[in-house]
């Protein structure tokens with residue numbers, strides 16, 4: 001809930017950081033002459049936080065002060081928690097900066113940007129094996145802000161299609177449900193709640209963290225709008241058995257579509273594991289989303305969703321907007337946005353080509369295997385699959401008999417600058433604790449070696465602490481977390497009782 005900010009009252013705003021320092025005199029001689037950023041009065045004042053300042057400040061000062069403030073953020077390259085791209089080539093960055101001032105929705109004014117989106121949709125649909133050789137194929141797709149928006153659109157399309165069929169049959173259409181794994185990314189819970197679709201979960205077990213195809217298909221009833229299957233779960237990176245679900249639906253002659261959440265795997269599996277059948281080669285798969293800003297290798301702000309046929313995209317959801325004179329079909333939750341991300345995606349796809357993506361994804365897979373092997377040698381048990389059978393990530397937990405947990409290890413690593421999250425596994429897996437390293441393009445072998453060295457040190461220091469010290473350490477971490485939360489909205493705590501997270505203590509690794 002970090003992004004929903006609460007507005008402090010005047011009393012909270014003006015309270016000193018430490019009591020007893022109300023009356024110190026920090027008066028500054030008013031002068032417009034500034035010798036340097038740090039000689040200016042701005043450097044002796046707190047950065048404006050609550051009220052917009054009455055006067056302007058010089059641009060160099062504004063730049064420097066904000067830049068300095070941001071140095072306390074983590075370092076993106078050391079953030080191994082996230083799938084989201086932290087490296088692009090200078091040429092790509094240049095194109096993206098040049099695209100900042102273009103409003104992507106303004107198709108009339110920027111027809112080439114719009115066309116570039118269409119080229120990307122076509123390349124991605126073919127990468128997902130849309131039957132383009134069949135003249136009757138009529139696939140369509142769109143760019144989005146990320147997989148979350150793509151999934152919202154996918155859920156809306158499935159819901160509308162189901163409702164239309166129910167209405168046509170004269171049956172009630174007020175209790176739609178969707179079948180999915182309890183390890184879904186939080187955006188599925190969001191989509192279900194925002195669009196009033198009941199969530200029907202296939203729960204993980206102590207040794208299965210992916211959907212069970214039979215259980216999933218058994219949960220389908222006349223109110224099911226679709227099944228979500230994940231190509232690369234956020235917890236362990238495993239690919240769900242999408243073919244298994246498809247074949248069962250076909251065998252039982254059940255009319256229920258599958259949407260594949262390929263947020264992370266969509267740009268990995270086609271290159272590392274091309275024989276894995278998970279995509280439009282399966283007849284029940286009607287729509288697929290992928291995040292351009294994960295293994296699509298673009299900076300944050302782009303996702304994609306493709307539908308097999310207009311049959312699965314009810315036309316009442318499509319708006320034909322006449323914007324500045326041109327008619328355009330549009331299916332999005334947003335309106336204005338920059339064109340940069342779409343341009344960045346096109347750059348990556350034509351610059352790297354299939355061979356480029358394959359080399360990068362194979363290297364990442366090798367690095368993940370290398371890391372997994374070293375972690376095992378350090379006594380961890382590795383839960384992710386390796387060998388290209390899943391995403392290039394390593395999910396692992398401590399071996400038996402340690403007097404500290406994964407959260408303590410994560411904290412030790414944080415002190416060295418690494419962000420390696422610890423989290424509890426999806427419900428019904430006995431609250432198993434895990435850690436996860438996502439291997440991204442800029443995580444080279446030598447950086448991996450540096451991480452292994454630091455993990456080794458972290459274990460050695462924790463081994464030396466007795467239990468009492470570990471407890472104290474835990475309290476210290478908790479206090480720090482509370483201090484960090486200051487200023488963050490506490491009206492809506494994470495423990496709300498209507499979410500899967502609240503009910504089951506599921507915590508999400510960062511995505």
Ligand SMILES: *Cc1c(COP(=O)(O)O)cnc(C)c1O
Nearest residue numbers: 146147148185234263264291511
């Ligand atoms: C990251 C992720 C999402 C959300 O995608 P964004 O692009 O961050 O909006 C959804 N599903 C899965 C499986 C993911 O890994």
